[in-house]
Amino acid sequence: MSNKLKAVIIVFVGLVLVGVGVIASILLIQRLQSSRAEVQQTGVVVKTTVVVVTRDLMLGDQIKPEDVNMVEIPVEFSPRNAVTKAEDAIGKFVKTDLIQGEMVLAHNLANPTNSNHDLSFVLSDEHILMAFPADDLMSRESIIQRGDIVDIFATFQQIVQQIPNTTTDTTTTNGTPQEPVMRTFTVDAFQKVSVTALVLEIIPEENNNPPIVGSTGQIIPAKIKIRAYLLALNPQDALVLKHLKDTGAEFDIVLRSPTSTAQFELTPVTEDYIIEFYGLEILP
Incomplete structure (x- = not known):
């Protein structure tokens, strides 16, 4: 085979390969453009x-x-x-x-007002929801509302062991023990308690008058009475509150400012505290 024929064959093969490459490139570009158009069209619609x-x-x-x-x-x-x-x-x-x-x-x-009474949304893993009776004056006047920050005062009686005064008490010299006595204490039992929800009693209209209907279609009762508060407490505080309630403590709820975060350092009040505070010592 002559050199001239070999050169012709090589040139022909080269042209064929170039043509195949061009055709493949065109097909690949068309496919990419088609896929991109489909993606853009899909993104706009969905x-x-x-x-x-x-x-x-x-x-x-x-x-x-x-x-x-x-x-x-x-x-x-x-x-x-x-x-x-x-x-x-x-x-x-x-x-x-x-x-x-x-x-x-x-x-x-x-929505805590729905039929499922969905109140657990306010509870963290460390808290439980406890119902607390609304029997104090603030409650009877319907002053406390959901979301308020309150303190709970408690007055209760407790048997305590007297500590003898070694400077004046002669009972310690003859070995006679002091008898336990019943004392009355007033303390700030709990501070910064958030009122999670209210248990309400709806009092109907008198004389069978039709109820008032609000702008949203909700029936507005003549009067609403607060029966109990629902408080989110840690279990130990709930036990203490239950013990005080079950042993006959008298409670009063006091309202705090919505922005109050202070922890008050208070002294429990007893008969001795009142006597000293007002200077009621009996002079000889």
């Missing part, structure tokens, strides 16, 4: 609207209209149970802390 919070919310906070906003996101980023209507979130309470921009999920919302 979107959904969800509710997000506009500020940080803490456990037990009630969602107000200004606390939520509507945003559009790709449907694949929308989790199950995402709330898609603002009215489904407004007025509800959150069962967990939410940060600004976080989506609102239906299972993280609760």
Whole structure:
């Protein structure tokens, strides 16, 4: 085979390979463009609207209209149970802390006025919910409301062992022990207690008058009486409160400022404290 023929064959094979490469490149580019167009078309169509919070919310906070906003996101980023209507979130309470921009999920919302009495949303793992009777004057006047911060005062009697005064008491010299005595104490039993919810008694209208209907269609009773408070306490505090209640202690609830965080250092009040405080010692 002559050199001229070999050169012709090599040139022909080269042209064929170049042609195959060009055709393959064109087909690959067309396929990529087609796939990209499908992805863009799909991304535009599949979107959904969800509710997000506009500020940080803490456990037990009630969602107000200004606390939520509507945003559009790709449907694949929308989790199950995402709330898609603002009215489904407004007025509800959150069962967990939410940060600004976080989506609102239906299972993280609760309504304590519904038929399921869903009050557990305010409880952490370290707390239990305890009902406390509303028998004091503040309660009878319906002053305490849900979410208030209160202190619980208690007056009770307790048998105590007297400590002898070695400077004046002669009973210690003859070995006769001091007899236990019944003393009355008034103490600030618990401080900074949050009123989780109220147990209400609805008193109907007198003379069979028709009930008043509010603008939202809700029936407004003539009078509402507070029967009990629901308090979120740690188990040990709940036991102490139950013991005081079961042994006949008398309670009064006092209302704090909504921003109060102080821990008051108070002295329990007894008969001796009152005598010393008012200078009631009997002179010889």
